[in-house]
Amino acid sequence: MSARVLAGPPAAAALLADAAARAGRLPTSPHLVIVCVGDDPASRSYVRGKSRKAGEVGLRSTVHALPESATQAELLALIDTLNRDDDVSGILVQLPLPAQIAEAAVLHAIDPRKDVDGFHPLNVGELWAGRPALTPCTPAGIMYLLEHYGVAVAGARAVIVGRSHLVGRPLAALLLLGDATVTVCHSRTRDLGRVTREAELLVAAAGSPGLVTPEMVRPGATVIDVGINRVLGADGKGHLVGDVHPDVAGVAGALTPVPGGVGPMTVAQLLANTVRAAELQHATRAHP
Numbered sequence: 563m564s565a566r567v568l569a570g571p572p573a574a575a576a577l578l579a580d581a582a583a584r585a586g587r588l589p590t591s592p593h594l595v596i597v598c599v600g601d602d603p604a605s606r607s608y609v610r611g612k613s614r615k616a617g618e619v620g621l622r623s624t625v626h627a628l629p630e631s632a633t634q635a636e637l638l639a640l641i642d643t644l645n646r647d648d649d650v651s652g653i654l655v656q657l658p659l660p661a662q663i664a665e666a667a668v669l670h671a672i673d674p675r676k677d678v679d680g681f682h683p684l685n686v687g688e689l690w691a692g693r694p695a696l697t698p699c700t701p702a703g704i705m706y707l708l709e710h711y712g713v714a715v716a717g718a719r720a721v722i723v724g725r726s727h728l729v730g731r732p733l734a735a736l737l738l739l740g741d742a743t744v745t746v747c748h749s750r751t752r753d754l755g756r757v758t759r760e761a762e763l764l765v766a767a768a769g770s771p772g773l774v775t776p777e778m779v780r781p782g783a784t785v786i787d788v789g790i791n792r793v794l795g796a797d798g799k800g801h802l803v804g805d806v807h808p809d810v811a812g813v814a815g816a817l818t819p820v821p822g823g824v825g826p827m828t829v830a831q832l833l834a835n836t837v838r839a840a841e842l843q844h845a846t847r848a849h850p
């Protein structure tokens with residue numbers, strides 16, 4: 563038996579089509595501003611991908627590239643300008659930032675209504691209070707993917723491996739909101755396999771290649787592989803692999819591939835969040 567493949571691109575296309583339709587109902591096209599500091603090649607490539615996708619679905623995007631030597635004060639001044647600009651719907655600061663800039667200070671400075679990454683403490687708090695407004699892109703994208711493929715969340719026994727602020731924690735909040743019974747594992751979890759074997763819905767977000775092996779998976783479970791790990795293959799070339807061992811396909815009922823699973827959902831959700839941010843701002847202007 564081989565697991566059903568939950569491919570990201572068709573689900574991402576549906577999410578983008580929905581976002582584009584909602585954007586079309588707004589008076590002006592939503593505008594995403596991406597701020598990057600320094601010239602990390604991976605960050606630059608992510609930023610190009612996000613801008614290209616924005617254009618494809620009819621959103622406007624602008625990239626502000628600051629030099630590696632930029633100070634925290636300079637970055638905060640730019641964010642302040644963007645916060646005040648009514649023509650800016652969403653602000654994304656590409657992470658990681660150079661050492662001289664405190665990430666928390668920057669993320670806290672973004673207007674929560676423009677916080678398309680969902681990292682501002684107000685948005686984190688709203689999510690855990692059960693009133694999600696702008697939620698982190700990867701977990702929200704995973705929820706959309708599950709819905710797209712008709713994977714039942716309500717009542718399901720869900721186990722997440724990883725407790726980062728980027729993936730594991732916000733996903734736990736979203737799955738709880740979806741009425742799953744949620745367990746979050748991490749590097750100090752004892753007997754990880756015993757816990758993961760209980761999962762009807764297993765999410766691997768640890769950043770550890772092949773961590774989840776077949777004996778850790780309950781037969782028929784839905785397995786979401788969030789991991790993106792670059793490893794050297796037998797051919798001497800770099801390959802992208804997930805946190806889930808390929809042999810899990812023989813045990814799981816459904817599985818997301820890497821690449822081409824959760825990755826496309828993350829970018830699509832960023833644009834959906836930009837439209838959501840524009841909707842929130844439009845509603846506030848119409849009914850202040």
Ligand code: NDP
Nearest residue numbers: 700724725726729748749767768769788789790824825828
């Ligand atoms: P972090 O390094 O921030 O967090 C990893 C988490 O996994 C931590 O909570 C850590 O535990 C836990 N963990 C690590 N190793 C083990 C282990 N052996 N057993 C149990 N728990 C473990 O990573 P991120 O959440 O940022 O990213 C996770 C992965 O997802 C990475 O591969 C990343 O590249 C990928 N990713 C993919 C995205 C996509 O769009 N597909 C988007 C974002 C991330 P502890 O807290 O105890 O240290």
